[in-house]
Amino acid sequence: MSDDEPRGLALRGVTVRHGSVPALSRVTATFPAGQISCVLGENGSGKSTLVALLSGLRRHDEGELLVDGTPVRFRSPRAARAAGIATVWEDLAVAPLLSVWRNFFLGAEPTRGVWPLRRLDLESARGTTARAMARVGVPDVDPDQPASRLQAGERQSLAVARALHFGARALVIDEPTTPMTVARQTLFGQTILDARAQGLAVVVITNNPRYAHLIGDRFLLLAGGQVAGNLTREDVDADGLTALMAGGDQLSVLSDALTALHPELGDR
DSSP, rough: OOOOOOOOEEEEEEEEETTTTEEEEEEEEEETSSEEEEEEOTTTTTTHHHHHHHHSSSSOOOEEETTEEEEEOOOHHHHHTTTEEEEEOOSSSOTTSBBHHHHHHHHOOOEEOOTSOEEEEEEHHHHHHHHHHHTTOOOOOOOOOOBGGGTTTHHHHHHHHHHHHOOOEEEEEEOSSSSOOHHHHHHHHHHHHHHEEEEETEEEEEEEHHHHHHHHHHEEEEEEEEEEEETTTTTHHHHHHHHHHTTTTTTHHHHHHHHHHOOOGGHH
């Protein structure tokens, strides 16, 4: 990557088809490093396809997907993870029957000694897990307890802590729909902000415009698989973002008007 190439994720004219039907159509967007980009839209807008594309579950049919300015074409979720993209799924953030520390390492458990006497370093695994969880705002976790005992928000925080520990460069969060208390929403929001502070490109998929405006720096609005709005916090307040989400056909009209006033929006 050259010095003038942006860090983070980017789409350039990306189209993804389900059969002959485009789920995403000529989508251009950037998700810069060190910023939280919220993707909003109704059901069927293309949000799930975007998550699948970034996480390596789907490949694009046209256009380019770039990581730190380099075009990539993932053939599997493992390839996406190898490129530094960690995805926190709505319902699959953790394996509930495994312990917290087992979930944290998931096949990368620390060992001590040399072969044939190498063995699992339980003390290191437990301590590393507890410290990583504390860094994302979940202190005093028993690393031996099953992950099913973690509350809503804490499970997603565990997945984020794991991604940060193993050097992810981008974090894609499929926002959970499980009801959370205000305290848990605050906890998970702080976890996302911590990821931004560490320089990750954070992409949050959400249907909640007020929550998006609370944590987000940028807002990509999708409708019918196309970009209907590409805005920043300076362009729209929480009420305006909510109105855009509720506006139906007015969303595209208002987006066109904003782009006419601010041509640079079309390049973001």
